[in-house]
Amino acid sequence: MKFFIDTANLAQIKEAADFGILDGVTTNPSLMAKEGIKGQDAILQHYKDICAIVDGPVSAEVISTDFKGMVEEGLKLAELHENIVVKVPMIKDGIKAIKYFSDNEIKTNCTLVFSAGQAILAAKAGATMVSPFIGRIDDGSWDGVQLIEQIVNIYNAQGFMTEVLAASIRNPLHIVRCAEVGADICTCPLSSILGLLNHPLTDIGLAKFLEDAKNL
Template sequence: MKFFIDTANLGHIREAHELGILDGVTTNPSLMAKEGISGHENVIRHYKAICDITDGDVSAEVISTTFEGMLQEAEELVKIDEQIVVKIPMIKDGVKAIKYLSGQGVRTNCTLVFSPGQALLAAKAGATYVSPFIGRLDDVSTDGMVLIDDIRLIYDNYDFKTQILAASVRHPMHIIACAKSGADVVTSSLSAITALLKHPLTDIGLAQFLADYERAAATTNKPNA
C-alpha cells in the first residue's frame, strides 16, 4: 500500500519524505488556506514546492465545477510538474472532465466519493485514482470501511485499473483497516502515520534493553579489587 500525506504543510511533507515512507501528496484549497497560502500565483508556486520535495504523485485540485472550467484549470496544473495529478470532484461535469482528460493522457484523482456507484462511474471514466472519504462517512454514523470493501470488490470483478485512494483518514487504525481491505493508497495526516510507530511494549522493551546494557557496561568497566 502506498502512503500519501494529506497536507499543504511543507515541513510535514519533508518529515514524511525523510522518514522514507512517502509515496505522494494530496492537498486541496482548504489545506492551502490553513497554511496561509492564498492568491492564484502563490498556490501554483506552492504546488511546485511540494513537487520539489517528494518524488511521488501530487494531487492538485480544480476549483471550477463546470466542464470547460475544469479543463482550463487542468491544463494549467499539469504544466507545473509531471508529478501533478488533477483532482476532480465527483459531479456530472467532473466525470465528463475525467473521461476527456484520461483520453488526453492526463492523470486524475476523482475526489469526494461516498458510494460504490460513484466509484464505478469514476473508474468507467478512466480516473487514475478514486478518493472515498471514509472519515466523513464515519461522522454520519456510516462505516466508511464498508465502502472500501465494496469498491475493492467491484474493481476486482472487472479488473479496473483505477487505484483506491482512501481519504479522510483520521487515525492509525483507519490506516490498518484500509491495508486489510486492499486500498491501493491511503492519504492521511503526518500524525496518523507516525502513530503507527508507537506501541507501549516497544517503549518498555527498549528501556529494558538500554538498562541491561548500562548494567553490563558498568560491570565490565568496574576496576578489579
C-alpha cells in the first residue's frame, strides 16, 4: 500500500519525504487556506513547490462545479507538473470531467466518495484514483473501512484499474485496517503514519537492550 500525506504544509511534506516512505501528496482548498496560501497565482506556485519535493502523484483540486470550469481548471493544473493528478468532486459534471480528462490522458482523483455506487461511476469514467472518506463515514456511525473493502472487491471482480485511495484517515488503526482489506493507497496526516511506529513492547525491549549494552 502506498502512503500519501494529506497536507499543504511544505515542512511536513519534506519530513515525510526524508522519512523515506512517502509516495505522494493530497491537498485541497481547506488545507491551502490553513497554510495561508491565498490567490490563484500563489496556489499554483505552491503546487509546484510540492512537486519539487515529492517524487510521486500530487492531487490538486478544482474549485469549479460545472463541466466547463472543471476542465479549464484541470488543464491548467495538469500543465504545472507531470506529477499533478486533477482532483475532481463526485458530482454529475465531475464524472463528465473525469471522462474528458481520461480521454486526454490526464490523471484524476475522484474525491468525496461515500458509496460503492459512486465508486463504480468514477471507475467507469476512467478515474485514476477514487477517494472514499472513511473517517467521515465513521462519524455517521457506519464503517468506512467496510466501504473500502466493498469497493476493492467490486473493482477486482470487474477488472477496473482505478486505484482505491483511503482518505479521511484519522489514526494508525485506520491505516492497518485499510491495508488488510486491500486499499491501494492511504492518505493521512504525518502523525498517523508516525503513529505506526509506536508499541509499548518496543519501548520496553529497547530500554532492556540499552541497559544490557551498558553492562557489556
